[in-house]
Amino acid sequence: MTTTAGRPSRVAKLPPRERILDAAEELFQSEGIRRVGVQAIADRAETTKAAIYRHFETKDTLVAEWLRILAADYQAAFDRVEAEHPDRPREQILGLARFIAEGLPTISHRGCPFINSLAELPDRSHPARQVIEEHKARQTRRLVAMCAGAGLPDPEQTTAEITFLLEGAQVSTQNGSIDRAGDRLLTIVEAVLDRQQHSPRGVAAR
Structure with missing residues (x-):
């Protein structure tokens, strides 16, 4: 053509x-x-x-492959921050938050592809939904490892808080409810890390 x-x-x-x-x-x-x-x-x-x-083979296969490529892009972001900040897990976590913050302008126009897709795929057995769930589980494991490496006293809790922030920032940007979402996200993630690092358990662990 x-x-x-x-x-x-x-x-x-x-x-x-x-x-x-x-x-x-x-x-x-x-x-x-x-x-x-x-x-x-x-x-x-x-x-x-x-x-x-x-x-x-099917449209569902195409949807799953599209999401698999997107998931690989997100995993590559983990690889980049680990390479850019070797042996500095706190900076790696902040690098991930910065990656999400910098992508928010795109989210404001189209929305998060994973969140949008989950809303359209209620069947847990759908191959594309399985791609998303596997991606999120892998992302959680990697973030827990970073939090543990940073010496935070409760890596799972910190990971949960940061995940809520990252995903909440994307939804809030999509619906336009929060202004300056990227700046606010970075500030709050840093505050979470500071609070965890200086909690009594965190101080005792160092």
Whole structure:
């Protein structure tokens, strides 16, 4: 397919599978999983439904793969902060909070893809929902390890508090209820770490 000027379109230059995933991401984010049909994805990807089914057995498989890629991006954020702040778990935790804060402007337009998808996928056995639950469990384990490495007295409790903050900031940004959510998020996460570090149990543990 070409543009009106006779030049190949940008979409057509990408490999078919990548075109399909890019189209699916854009449509799922802007219109929701349930409202988007395979034909709409094919049209956006400048391909056919048959081509989509050659790469993805079902639409559910495509949804799961899209979320798997997003989850990998979030896990890569853990890898980056660990590499940027070796042996400094407190800075790693703050780096994660900064990663979420910097992504909030995108959330304000489209919403968190994981939260949005969970709302549309009530069936716990859906393959895409399983991807999200596995991702969240892995994220929790890694954050608990960082909190333990920082010498916090109750890593699980601190992880719960920080997770509530990170996810709450995304929801609040999406619904527009809190201004300056990114700045507030970083301030509160730092306060949680300070409080935990200087609690009686934290002081005794050092």
